[in-house]
Amino acid sequence: MRRESLINVLLAAGLLGFPLWAYVMNEPFLITLSTRVAILALAGVGLNIALGLGGLVSLGHAAFFGIGGYAMGILASHAQSYAPLMESPFLIEGTKSMPIIWLVAIIASGLAALMIGGLSLRTSGVYFIMITLAFGQMFFYFSISWPAYGGEDGLSIYVRNGFPGLNTLDPIQFFLICYVLLVAVLFFANRLAQSPFGLALNAARQNAMRVETVGITPYQLRLTGFVISGMITGLAGALFADLNRFVSPSMFSWQTSGEIMIFVILGGTARLFGPVAGAAVFIALEHILGGLSEFWHIYLGVLLLGIVLFARGGIIGTLAGHEVRHD
Amino acid sequence: MSLLSLEHVTASYGASQALFDVSLQVGAGEVVALMGRNGMGKTTTIKTILHMVSATAGKVTFDGHDLRNLPSHKIARLGIGLVPEGRRCFPNLSVEENLIAAARAGHWDLARVSQLFPRLGERSTQSAASLSGGEQQMLAIGRALMTNPRLLILDEATEGLAPIVRQEIWSAIAMLKHETGLAILVVDKSLKELRQIADQAVILQRGTTVWQDKMVNLTAETTDRYLGI
Numbered sequence A: 001m002r003r004e005s006l007i008n009v010l011l012a013a014g015l016l017g018f019p020l021w022a023y024v025m026n027e028p029f030l031i032t033l034s035t036r037v038a039i040l041a042l043a044g045v046g047l048n049i050a051l052g053l054g055g056l057v058s059l060g061h062a063a064f065f066g067i068g069g070y071a072m073g074i075l076a077s078h079a080q081s082y083a084p085l086m087e088s089p090f091l092i093e094g095t096k097s098m099p100i101i102w103l104v105a106i107i108a109s110g111l112a113a114l115m116i117g118g119l120s121l122r123t124s125g126v127y128f129i130m131i132t133l134a135f136g137q138m139f140f141y142f143s144i145s146w147p148a149y150g151g152e153d154g155l156s157i158y159v160r161n162g163f164p165g166l167n168t169l170d171p172i173q174f175f176l177i178c179y180v181l182l183v184a185v186l187f188f189a190n191r192l193a194q195s196p197f198g199l200a201l202n203a204a205r206q207n208a209m210r211v212e213t214v215g216i217t218p219y220q221l222r223l224t225g226f227v228i229s230g231m232i233t234g235l236a237g238a239l240f241a242d243l244n245r246f247v248s249p250s251m252f253s254w255q256t257s258g259e260i261m262i263f264v265i266l267g268g269t270a271r272l273f274g275p276v277a278g279a280a281v282f283i284a285l286e287h288i289l290g291g292l293s294e295f296w297h298i299y300l301g302v303l304l305l306g307i308v309l310f311a312r313g314g315i316i317g318t319l320a321g322h323e324v325r326h327d
Numbered sequence B: 001m002s003l004l005s006l007e008h009v010t011a012s013y014g015a016s017q018a019l020f021d022v023s024l025q026v027g028a029g030e031v032v033a034l035m036g037r038n039g040m041g042k043t044t045t046i047k048t049i050l051h052m053v054s055a056t057a058g059k060v061t062f063d064g065h066d067l068r069n070l071p072s073h074k075i076a077r078l079g080i081g082l083v084p085e086g087r088r089c090f091p092n093l094s095v096e097e098n099l100i101a102a103a104r105a106g107h108w109d110l111a112r113v114s115q116l117f118p119r120l121g122e123r124s125t126q127s128a129a130s131l132s133g134g135e136q137q138m139l140a141i142g143r144a145l146m147t148n149p150r151l152l153i154l155d156e157a158t159e160g161l162a163p164i165v166r167q168e169i170w171s172a173i174a175m176l177k178h179e180t181g182l183a184i185l186v187v188d189k190s191l192k193e194l195r196q197i198a199d200q201a202v203i204l205q206r207g208t209t210v211w212q213d214k215m216v217n218l219t220a221e222t223t224d225r226y227l228g229i
Helices: A003-024 A028-053 A062-081 A098-120 A125-144 A171-194 A196-206 A208-212 A218-244 A254-267 A274-292 A297-310 A314-323 B042-049 B072-079 B095-102 B110-116 B118-122 B133-146 B163-180 B191-197 B220-227
Strands: B004-013 B016-026 B031-035 B055-062 B080-083 B151-155 B183-187 B200-205 B208-214
Touching: A003 A028, A003 A171, A003 A274, A003 A314, A028 A171, A028 A196, A028 A218, A028 A254, A028 A274, A062 A098, A062 A125, A062 A218, A062 A254, A098 A125, A098 A218, A125 A254, A171 A196, A171 A218, A196 A208, A196 A218, A196 B095, A208 A218, A208 B072, A254 A274, A254 A297, A254 A314, A274 A297, A274 A314, B004 B042, B016 B031, B016 B042, B016 B055, B016 B183, B016 B200, B031 B042, B031 B191, B042 B055, B042 B151, B042 B183, B055 B072, B072 B080, B080 B133, B095 B110, B095 B133, B110 B118, B110 B133, B110 B163, B118 B133, B133 B151, B133 B163, B163 B183, B163 B191, B200 B220, B208 B220
Parallel strands: B016 B208, B031 B183, B031 B200, B080 B151, B151 B183
Antiparallel strands: B004 B016, B004 B055, B200 B208
């Protein structure tokens, strides 16, 4: 087994084992922390497809995270108030069903990614970064000025949404839902990276012109990758909102985009389990250092600086040694 | 009718004109050698065919399609496979991944490319960056073949390689000509091998076609005059 595969197995086992241990020790807060890791890692896995595989430095992924969150918030709030979402030309009611909410979140964020990617991928480099950032901020300010769904104060959902056959209010059961989704998406991301599409996207990151000379359009490749990436991040947003039973404009903020990017860079760009390692370290630092000082981000900044300067493959890349394959 | 045809093509890099009057034809199943001293416009001609450099005048057609208004990827999809100068594989992908990334349905697949270049089959999981120069060149040819082209363009495919590896590459090109009937436009400085393999020859001088005929008609006087050989 390759060293990186072994690290991945250990990480997956650790992320499952820690909350199970917390369950045995009756520590629900630690289970919730693990759930946060699983959800934020999922958002990172989404961004990693665009950033790691496609080389697309998107500072607007919070838009998809927020859209997923608001998809959950809007559907659940209407179900909570028994007020239909729309009455004409046809009736659409809210729902408390997680699978339906996930589907809506994935579709809505995918459509947004298609629109944002369709425009922003016509540019590259710093212009791409700025356009994605601008789109993210547009969604942020739109959500602030949307009083129907809480405006600046956000939207509270009093009861967690349901999943057939499970008690989602039980922290360990909700964690297992998020964990299974994370593992399923990691499996998908792995297959995607090894598929002809993923390889071509990777090749386009290395040299777009060379890819064109073998008959592939980098724009279409990147747009497809960006949409898939947005859909996964949207799903993470819906789960995050369900975890907190609260959505707010902060989900759309550029700081959220930055944090998702930090998970990826910290763990290892283009590494399958990079976002898992990154999210776990981020949450651990937030929990441990956050208790010591409210300025804990300073320590995170130092760590990130160290990773960027001395360990370009991130945590996974450093542990896997010579197997770093991302430039 | 020619598969590829360039008629009185001119092209520029910004204000600097590189091609002044290039004409050449490649028929189906034909091997054409594009020759000339360094800086005479051979690579620019290839870039113009693939619209990596825009032709400012003249006609560039492939199988009846005007290539001047098509983007590079559409030109490649019409059936032109390029082996660029300097190999240029995707270094972070393995040998097999490099080939799969370019693959389109047709005669050429992983098994056939490995048959043509057994070394690639042996190193299928190795990263392209770790290959020797000769192996990278084989990979570049394999990658172009995986697009299942009707015309293969080889730009300095044997440049800088050890004699034994060059021989392997020339043998593979000969096999492509005789067993698959692929049309090939080859840029190279190895006159001896070109004489053995090419049906036609085109010589460029200062961005202009100065000689175009059957390879058998290429005399020592002509090569001395235009190529300095």
